[in-house]
Amino acid sequence: MPLKLLLQLSWRNLWRHRRRNGIMVLAIALAVTGVMLMNTLMRGMAAEMREAAIDNLTGHIKVIHPGYMADPGIGRGFEPEQGWEQALADVPVAGWAQRVRVPAVIMSERETRGVQLVGVDPAQETISFLGSLSVDGEALSGAEDRRIIVGATLAEQLETSVGRRLVIMTQGADGLNREAGYRIAGTYDADSNALEKVFVFTGAQTVARLLESPAVTEVSLRLESDDDIPLALAELGAVFEDLDVKAWQDLEPQVASMVLVADFGLYIMYFVIMGALVFGLVNALVTAVMERVRELGMLRALGMRPRSVVAQVVVESTLVMTAGVVAGLALAVVCYLPFSGGIDLSAFSETMQMMGVRNIFTPRLEVADMVIVFVLSLVLGVLASLYPARRAVKVTPLDAMRR
Amino acid sequence: MTQHVVECQGVSRTYQDDAVPVHALRDVDFAVDSGEFVSLAGPSGSGKSTLLHVIGGLDRPNAGAITVDGEDINALGDSELADLRLNKIGFVFQAYNLIPVLSAQENVEFIMQLQGIDAAERGDRALGTLDSLGMRDLADRRPGEMSGGQQQRVAIARAIVTNPVLLLADEPSANLDTGTTGELLELLKRLNKERGVTILTATHDPMVMGYASRQVHLRDGEIVSE
Numbered sequence: 001m002p003l004k005l006l007l008q009l010s011w012r013n014l015w016r017h018r019r020r021n022g023i024m025v026l027a028i029a030l031a032v033t034g035v036m037l038m039n040t041l042m043r044g045m046a047a048e049m050r051e052a053a054i055d056n057l058t059g060h061i062k063v064i065h066p067g068y069m070a071d072p073g074i075g076r077g078f079e080p081e082q083g084w085e086q087a088l089a090d091v092p093v094a095g096w097a098q099r100v101r102v103p104a105v106i107m108s109e110r111e112t113r114g115v116q117l118v119g120v121d122p123a124q125e126t127i128s129f130l131g132s133l134s135v136d137g138e139a140l141s142g143a144e145d146r147r148i149i150v151g152a153t154l155a156e157q158l159e160t161s162v163g164r165r166l167v168i169m170t171q172g173a174d175g176l177n178r179e180a181g182y183r184i185a186g187t188y189d190a191d192s193n194a195l196e197k198v199f200v201f202t203g204a205q206t207v208a209r210l211l212e213s214p215a216v217t218e219v220s221l222r223l224e225s226d227d228d229i230p231l232a233l234a235e236l237g238a239v240f241e242d243l244d245v246k247a248w249q250d251l252e253p254q255v256a257s258m259v260l261v262a263d264f265g266l267y268i269m270y271f272v273i274m275g276a277l278v279f280g281l282v283n284a285l286v287t288a289v290m291e292r293v294r295e296l297g298m299l300r301a302l303g304m305r306p307r308s309v310v311a312q313v314v315v316e317s318t319l320v321m322t323a324g325v326v327a328g329l330a331l332a333v334v335c336y337l338p339f340s341g342g343i344d345l346s347a348f349s350e351t352m353q354m355m356g357v358r359n360i361f362t363p364r365l366e367v368a369d370m371v372i373v374f375v376l377s378l379v380l381g382v383l384a385s386l387y388p389a390r391r392a393v394k395v396t397p398l399d400a401m402r403r
Numbered sequence: 404m405t406q407h408v409v410e411c412q413g414v415s416r417t418y419q420d421d422a423v424p425v426h427a428l429r430d431v432d433f434a435v436d437s438g439e440f441v442s443l444a445g446p447s448g449s450g451k452s453t454l455l456h457v458i459g460g461l462d463r464p465n466a467g468a469i470t471v472d473g474e475d476i477n478a479l480g481d482s483e484l485a486d487l488r489l490n491k492i493g494f495v496f497q498a499y500n501l502i503p504v505l506s507a508q509e510n511v512e513f514i515m516q517l518q519g520i521d522a523a524e525r526g527d528r529a530l531g532t533l534d535s536l537g538m539r540d541l542a543d544r545r546p547g548e549m550s551g552g553q554q555q556r557v558a559i560a561r562a563i564v565t566n567p568v569l570l571l572a573d574e575p576s577a578n579l580d581t582g583t584t585g586e587l588l589e590l591l592k593r594l595n596k597e598r599g600v601t602i603l604t605a606t607h608d609p610m611v612m613g614y615a616s617r618q619v620h621l622r623d624g625e626i627v628s629e
Contacts, residue, residue: 001517002516002517005517009504015504016503016504295502295503298500301488302488302494302514303485303489303517304485304489305481305482306481306482308517398461401496401500
């Protein structure tokens, strides 16, 4: 049967039952819109969590001592050889930073808190959230800076402020306690209160003097793309043979799991919602086919082959599905655009921060997801029509015309 | 020697009606020659429509052999039977059976489209056939916009436009008034005489029987007279 005739008949048949097909198209469109919008939220959340995890001093890759995760401290430090970064000549690296990070206790005149003391070279910290922090007071001037910056929330808890002194106590490389007083250069305001409570920053050389050790506890790298991780892991593994070279997915397994769930979330949501809808579509198609069984029998009596009848039912179903999916995708884009710049969730900041999401949450509508939904829907449309089509050709032309 | 367009030998067809066998055709021997206008006549349940259907490949006999234009129908599968109906047989049904979403011209072109004839030739032949049946002015109308007689003319145009070897008409006058039936029968007779179309019709309408060149009477599934 010529394709043009097939399309002509199918198209006109669809317009014979405008209300029924219109409702079907609307139902499909709303289902697709729902799937896509839920997916934009999930994608956005996963991307936020991933970005936050990488920003929060993890980077794409980190080099640490094998025992550091279980027992973080300067005793698990190491001294990178000069020029180690030259091993990454083939890898697009956005930046790297060497840090000393040790658990410490910080004390003001009134309060005491457990924190992570991080010695940094501010010039290297363009790769982390530290590089874009909003600081009230002064930022650290360099690795030699002997002042500290603390989170605004921590400062509040310690009932202290910029310009006042705090005492930091931690363990040195020899296992003995070290303590020193530092003046607060500034307080920082991060997206997450959790960060503000945990991280206290000072110059890397300052921490080295406190701990009496030239070692660092981590080397963090930010790459241009996740795709470069395997190559960078291989290159760094050769340089730091006795150390652990880990990708962010290994360092933040919960976040990595969430990103994976978001990848599969599209399929799960799609098949739950569209799967239910397909039963409706099959039912509507069976009704439509049985209503026209006499007409389909007549077409076969005139010489149309059974497979052409099947093709006609399949094309009609696919046209309904296509119309519904296109309308649904268009509606999803229309609904998405006003929120594409981000949604302010500061009213729910505590909850969102627990999930690793920042106050401004940006949903993400991926073209690849739209293509996947479109293709899956076409496949589903064809599958849904096979049963009604088979029923249509099971009836002989003569039986069909007697109805 | 005149060639048989249709030849039936020992054809039987039995239906099961609530497990009770109904013998619609019993050992029927029958033939139609090229250029004939044959009427199968008889009361309801006599088997005339069943004979028409098995000859047209819409139904299969339980026993016996049927050839149409030399092709053994029993040897053909469903798709091959569809091809036989498409290329060699024209059908005119009691209920017209036009495709409701197509115009008169598109209905007439339908079978030619299935045959793969190009658009220009299809258009010319469809309009020419509609013209010869006095229906050219209604070429753009859909079935729902035409009377029963007009629809039946379109159905005839669709049946003859491809020059089939056999035109089968099942109760063609059943839904028509006397005046329209007369016009229709004149048309069939003209097609038979002028174009040599072989026509086999099943009817219990005496008016239709009167126009046929040969009448075959059936009763209880058997031919009782010719």
